[in-house]
Amino acid sequence: MVLPYVLAGVVAWWRRPDSRFGPLMVIAGFATFLSGLQWSNQALPYTIGFVFDLVPAVIFLHVFLAFPSGRLERRPERWLVGVGYLVAVGLQLVKLLLGAGGPDNLAAVVTETSAANTIEDFQLITLSAVCLAGIVLLFTGRRGSARALRRSVALLVDSFALGLVALAVLLLAGAFAWPSFVTIQRIAFGVIGLAPVAFLIGLLNARLARSSVADLLVQLHADPPPAELPALFARALRDPSVELAYWLPEFEAWADLSGLPVELPEDGSARASTLIERDGVCLAALIHDPSLNEERELLDAVSAAAGIALENGRLQADLRARLEELRGSRQRVLEAGQEERKRLERNLHDGAQQRLVALSLQLRMLEQRLGDDPESRAQIDQARQEIAASLEELRDIAHGLHPAVVTGYGLAVALESLVARAPLPVQLDVGLDERVDEPVEVAAYYVVSESLANIGKHARATKASVAIARNDGQLVVEIVDDGVGGADTEAGSGLRGLADRVEALDGRLRVWTPRGGGTRVRAELPCE
């Protein structure tokens, strides 16, 4: 009895210096040793042994209740163990004074054997009751606590708590002088003597827990949604009560996933917390059962894994935000460019083009007044032709800057002109009753105009078709030709520019261009 407890206690003390459980086991071992002194033939050791006679029963209970932290966490436990010690040691001293235990009793003052016997019966029955109450506490305490999940180990330890039942029966057997006392004693001591092995396994279980950290890493690799993280940590720590609190540096406060403030538990309270840090920066905290503090290695491993996951999550969120920002700025750049082109087109239209038309008109009127000087008329005629050529060029420039007709009259009208100018027969099918957002219309227009230009330049097609349809909140533009296919979709090509334009509106441009199989360009543009 002595040896298993002392040895297990020393090992536990060595492996878990923070836990009081090791020392407690060593004390239990020594207490058992001291109680064994009553078998001595000499008076002093006998007396000491007599004092400690019933202590092992209480200290075993103490050990079981204090597993695994070495502390009695709950008030009823402390009371029960206190009463146990009082009855086992206090009343034992009274018995000594009353002269119990025969002639070797050095502390006897009077010899009141019958009173001592009564006290002893009371002691045995009380301690038996204490043991039974301890079992009740043990099992009610297990439920709902962090330890519940560690079922296999808890079961092992708890099964040894049956030793306490045996002890209780033994005490009763002593009190009522049952004949089977010796058998019961063997069973009780056997069970209790083996218990340290179970304690040791329970305490050193952290090694086994490592594999749960490996599982956690695998699960974190699958990038679970943030809401599922606490459950994963709970599983790895085998503590279903685990919560996750995020550190908000800008508010210098803790919050849960939904943003509600969270207070970290203080030291010594019913909960404990472990900070999750990454590169010296606090990211979050695990709030868990204090018993986990005994398993520093497990906590460290889980919080390191959590740190990686949270950092990844933060980086991803950051990346997403930047992507969103980039998408927004691409759209803004495109829109600003479009606005600027629109403005230039307007300026040309209202300015230079109008002036040239007016100038041409003035020249014409001047010509009429000039009379019949053929040389002057020829010169004026020449000037008017120059103006007409300039107007033609300006028109092309202005139209290239911005297809004003799209803005003014929509896609159907604009595409009609485009198709009329196309260098090959084009079947046009516009299934669009109403206008859509201008940027979408302009993008669709460019997709068609660039595609038709490409077909004219490269496809060697005999005919093409253009279809516009609205489908599921999208404007779908499709241009198909029967040409040679194999269109260049690489950077620098017109198709790349179109893709930029379409993607800036959150749309998608796809091109099928098998060699010898024609080309199909399909743009999908989101529109309400």
Add this chain to the structure above:
Amino acid sequence: MRVAIAEDSVLLREGLARLLQDAEIEVVGRSGDTDDLLLKVRSYEPDVAIVDIRLPPTHTDEGLRAALQIRADHPNVAVLVLSQYVEVGLALKLLSESAEGVGYLLKDRISDVDDFLESLRRVADGGSAVDPKIVSALIARQRDDDPLATLTPREREVLELMASGSSNQGIADRLVITLRAAEKYVSSIFGKLGLPSTGSESRRVLAVLTFLRS
């Protein structure tokens, strides 16, 4: 003839007014925007309203909308729409209801004063004027089994003039042929293209444009 002008460029508006006055055409209204134009059309009931297709405030479709409204509200007022660009789609949109008393010309045409005035008079008389550029774009349009290929070069010229709104007499004058010859060309074209013959010349314009468009 009495004319109202809506053109936001003062330079052009005044130049145009002067040109018309020189041709002894009365300019009863000069507007910079459509509201003013509609007011003047209501007040003076001119024979023709000349409308710039891009007018304030948004410079998008105000001019065309005003033109269509005038045709709907004042059947006696013809409209001649002027545009800086040749937009086939726009011309077809303008003429889609009826080509009667409707014209669509490029602004450049103004300085070819004689042609311009002729177009203006034609529109005022309930005829049509379609810019030659629009017509040539439509005729040049690529087609499968192009039916226009069966036309002789002369017939093509006649088709272009017909689509621009020219009357048979106009065609005869332009091509320096007799009226009878012009009529023969026209009926030959209608036969080759499989078009049903139509009564008025403006309906003929619409039929030809619709044919060319498809």
